[in-house]
Amino acid sequence: MTTEAAAHDAAQPEAAEEAVETVAEQGVESEGVPSPTETAAPAEAPDDEDRLVEEGEIAGDYLEQLLDVLDFDGDIDLDVDGDRAVVSIDGGDDLSKLVGRKGEVLDALQELTRLAVQQATGDRSRLMLDIARWRADRRDRLARLGTEVANRVAEKGGREALDPMTPFERKIVHDAVAAVDGVVSESEGVEPKRHVVVIKTS
Structure with missing residues (x-):
């Protein structure tokens, strides 16, 4: 590995952590993080469970891009619990950084994800995001x-x-x-x- 490549690899965790902190503190997208406004245009909303499944799929796509930009690995699971979509991220290393102190980073990411869903569907979302089973x-x-x-x-x-x-x-x-x-x-x-x-x- 060249000196330049080694320096790049060493800088990745710090860059990811800075991006996560920006999300938590400012509640806006970090540089390179997909903006909620970049999601698909609103479409006619389906009913009940189908609508919640659609919310989960939109959220899953958004979070997959976000994890890629922040250089985090994790498995995304979609579910419906009562009257809300539930998206869980688990299985990756250092996911606790995306939870933060008392779930502060997780809450910020949940709000960003809800905004992405709302932008795509035109409806306010009550979606719940869990990372590394913190909420569970x-x-x-x-x-x-x-x-x-x-x-x-x-x-x-x-x-x-x-x-x-x-x-x-x-x-x-x-x-x-x-x-x-x-x-x-x-x-x-x-x-x-x-x-x-x-x-x-x-």
């Missing part, structure tokens, strides 16, 4: 937390407040609490400090 693992932890707190409040009484969470995270906790008898859960506060409170009913 987070869902499992929150469900366990909700169950543990609900059981504790049911046994000891009173009420217990949890840390602030996103609307999606709060729903996971609410669902877990609803499965435990003798307690209810409510959301209190104002974003971004809105949180779940678990209360004994009797």
Whole structure:
């Protein structure tokens, strides 16, 4: 390998990391990253599941280009969960860099992907993006937390407040609490400090 080639290979990880940081901090496409406006023009939207499948396919194409530009490897899986398309990226090295601290980079990439889908379909997207199972693992932890707190409040009484969470995270906790008898859960506060409170009913 020539000195010039070696220097190029050494610079690739740093360039990719800088691009990811730009996406997270600015919420816009990095240099070379496909712009959401470069997707296909809006077409007539199909119904229900077909529409969600189409959203997933558009998102998959966009993310495949993005991974290529950022020089990351990963397998893209498309699915439909209830009323939203779900796109998962897994299997590649260093995918945690695309998740970031507390999922901040992942959230930024999800918003960019939703914008790409909206540009192509003309409809607002609720698509969910997961990378390296970060959201799936987070869902499992929150469900366990909700169950543990609900059981504790049911046994000891009173009420217990949890840390602030996103609307999606709060729903996971609410669902877990609803499965435990003798307690209810409510959301209190104002974003971004809105949180779940678990209360004994009797």
